[in-house]
Amino acid sequence: MANNAITLVEAVTQALAYELNADPDTVVLGEDVGVNGGVFRATAGLQQRFGKDRVMDTPLAESMIAGASIGMAAQGLKPIAEIQFMGFIFPAVDQMITHAARMRNRTRGRLTCPMVMRAPFGGGIHAPEHHSESTEALLAHIPGLRVVIPSSPTLAYGLLLAAIRDPDPVIFLEPKRIYRLVKQEVPDNGEALPLDVCFQLREGTDITLVTWGASTHETLKVANTLAKQGVSAEVIDVATIKPLDMNTILQSVEKTGRCVIVHEACRSFGVGAEIAAQIAEKALTSLMAPVKRVTGYDTVMPYFKLEKHYLPSEAQILAGVQEVLEYA
Amino acid sequence: MQREQVASFSISHLRFLDEHGNTTQDLPEFAKDPDTLLYLYRTMSLTRAADAKAVNLQRTGRMGTYPSSLGQEAISVAIGHAMRKEDVFCPYYREQGTMLQRGVKIEDIFNYWGGDERGSNFGDGTSEDFPISVPIASQCLHATGVATAFKLRKQPRVAVVSCGDGATSEGDFYEAINLAGAWNLPVVFVVNNNKWAISVPLSEQTAAQTIAQKAIAAGFDGEQVDGNDVIAMHHTLEQAIENARQGGGPTLIEALTYRMCDHTTADDASRYRPREEVDEHRKKCPLVRLYNYLLNQGLWDKEKENALQAECAEKVQAAVDAYLNTENQPLTSMVDYLYETWPASLADQRDALLQEQQALEEKGEAVHG
Structure with missing residues (x-):
């Protein structure tokens, strides 16, 4: 690994710094984002600079x-707002929806709202209550928003730049469990990655695994395990949850005929349900087995002593995959 | 036990014209110019005429639910006159008098309440003013954002936001005044204290003696003004706006008035408030007050009044004609303005609307917008 490899959270900082430098209309705002550089250090050093x-x-x-x-955006600024934890985003959701x-x-296009709302989300870091939820489906249900979730330093840098440059409001959810999990070399070249498209993380022919955010890591590990068993799994990172x-x-499901969707959020009415519904509507005849969801439970995110039992594990993903492979 | 007083505050009330149109004190300089007073009177009259027509359009099934501004014209007309073109207004839904002075056409207002988004793409389409905000008090935050943009860019511009008395119970109101104070923003808050939030009277809305004092908690001045005295309103607004423009920070203006009408055309206020109360406030009408003053000063007469009413009726009728002749929007307009570009993954939904449009046209039921 190269010496200048950076983590996901450092990629966020790098993207913010790049765009603050490149575009005088961008501003960063939020609680503790200044001197303190954010509670996760996502804005470290930006106020000084x-x-x-x-x-x-x-x-x-x-x-x-x-x-x-919203007021700043209507005046042509590009605000990049941080909500400290997704658990506190709900008062802000009112303004985002309304x-x-x-x-x-x-x-009719006279005023626009080119803003980004960033928030760390998801479980797995033994955080206090209200700090570990994954409510991306709630946000994805709102017409007019984009909801973007990066799963790696490279995607975080490129997608955040794209989100900031997008002419419409984007909610950018950062999976904090993988903020510092892996490092990648991310050139600070200001190149955005495309929004509104999925990223194929691994090519395969036997089964399609669809996921996003932190769960991509367990899912990729399962794909490795499957490869050793002679099963070729394709892994798709949704990345832009809305529009999907x-x-x-x-295309992947038409090729493999089998699909497992993995997400940390609770199951009912989730993004996985939307994906499964669309597969049923548009690719039913390609399916060799029902679509399977491996997700969190339909309950309040448990406090941290139990959270590892809530989050989809490699074993659970693998079991889901086996069920779909063995269906027929 | 000794307790040290660490802070003390007071709230003042301003009025120049009593309800009979007599002056209660020396008028400010601007009010000595007859043209200004006549302009304010004419604009208040046009606002009332357009408002009455809007209610009529709803009653006759030609417009949707509408919130009248009857009795509150002095506030909104004063706001419109005190603001500069380059300032930005974030209105609540009873500021027709301001909007008409800021490039919004009467037919835009009819269009908006007639169920057409184009009513918020008002005037010539270049306005930076916000459209009417329906969710109560939410617009207060937009004004602080607009004011932040002005401050960052070092522009001598001011954001003005209005709301009702009920709005001052909302979290967004408090969050907005708090930010305005903390950041010393060039923003002016105007509260139309019309005593009623639909059916809830002010006495049940708050235990605060005045709404103006809410500004004190946010660290800036709040002033109470007779909101039916357009001279007091304009004077206070002009000072507050100029102060904000000079970097002096925000002001909260509590304009005391009374909602002479139902909450909206869908409401029946006789269910919850006594007629006598309304009749009592009818005597305090902002138009009658200024009319009497102008009459006493020899600046106005019955003949001029008749001519003005005829002129207002003509303008309003022209707006009605324009409104009723507005072409329909195509069905795809419901998706075409949501994002800058309709997402490719949702193309089938737009196609469905196109097909629906085609079917309507084949039946001769659609008019292209």
């Missing part, structure tokens, strides 16, 4: 962070 006007510590009020960002997601539509690139998933 770009000043208090561009990297703003806000009062502690999430609806305000969203609402003020205004950010519909400002362009209700003014079903074409990539459908």
Whole structure:
């Protein structure tokens, strides 16, 4: 591994710094993002480098962070707001639904809302209550938003740049369990990756594994295990949850005939349900087995003593895959 | 036990014209210019005429639910006159008098309440003002964001936001005034204290003696003004806006008025408030007050009034004609403005709308917008 390899959270910082430097309209705001550099250090050093006007510590009020960002965005700034943990995003969701997601539509394009709302999400770091939820499906249900989740330093850098440059509001959810899990060499070249498309992380022919965020890591490990057993698994990282690139998933399922969807969020009414529904609508005849979901349970995210039993494990993913492979 | 007083505050009330139109004190300089007063009176009259027509359009089935601004014209007209073109307004839904002075056409207002998003793409389409905000108090935060942009770019511009008394119970209101104070933002908050939030009277809305004092908690000045006295309103607004423009920070203006009408055309206020209360406030009408003052000053007469009413009726009728002749939007307009580009993965949904449109056209039921 190269010496200048960076983690996912460092890739976020690198993307923020790149765009703050390249585009004078960008501003970063949120709780503790300034001097402290964010509780996860995602904004480390940015206020020192770009000043208090561009990297703003806000009062502690999430609806305000969203609402003020909408006002700034309507004036042509590109606010990049941090919500400290996804568990605290709900007051801000009000403004995102009632205004950010519909400002362009209700003014027929006169006012727009090019903003990004970043939030660390998901379980697995033994955090306090309300710090470990995965409610991306709730956000993905809102017309007018984009919901983007990176699964690696490379994707975090390229997708965050794309999110900031997108002319519409983007919710950018960072899987904090893998903030520092792996390092990759991520050239600071300012090159964005495309939104609205899935990324194929591994090519295969026997089964399609669809996932996103931190679960990509367990899923890739399962794919390795399967390879040793002579099963060729294709792994797709959805990356942009909304709008959902079903074409990539459908092409894969048409090839493999089998699909397992893995997500950390609870199962019912989740993003996995939407993917399964679309497979049923558009590729039913390609299926050799019912689509299987391996997910969190339909309960409150347990406090950390039990969280590892909530998160989909490699064993559970593998069991799901075996079930689908053995169906017929 | 000794306790040291560490802070003390007071709230003042401003009025120049009493309900009969008599001056209660020397008028500010701007009010000595007859043209300004006549302009304010004419604009208030046009606002009321357009408002009455909007209610009529709804009652006759030609428009949707509409919130009248009857009785609150002095506030909104004063806001519109005190703001500069380059300032930005974030209105609640009873500020027709401001909007009409800021490039919004009467037919835009009819279109909006007639169920057409184009009503919020008002005027010539270049306005930076926000559309009417329906979720109560949410617009207060937008104004702080707009003001933050002005401050960062060192532009001498001001954001003005209005809301009702009920809105001051919302978290967004408090979050907005708190940020405005903490960041010393160029923003002016105008609360239309019309005493009623649908059926809930002010006495049940808050235990605070004034709404103006809520600004104190946010660290800036709150002032109470007779909201039916357009001279007091304009004077206070002009000072607050200029102060914000000079870097002096935010002001909260509590404008005391009364909702002379139902909450909206879908409401029946007789179910929850006594007629006598409404009749009592009718005597305090902002238009009658200024009319009487102008009459006493020899600046106005019955003939001029008749001519003005005829002129307003003509403008409003032209707007009605424009509104009723507005072409339909194509069905795809419901998706075409959601994102800058409709996502490729959702193309089938747009196609479905195109087919629906085609079917309507074949039946001769659709008009292209």
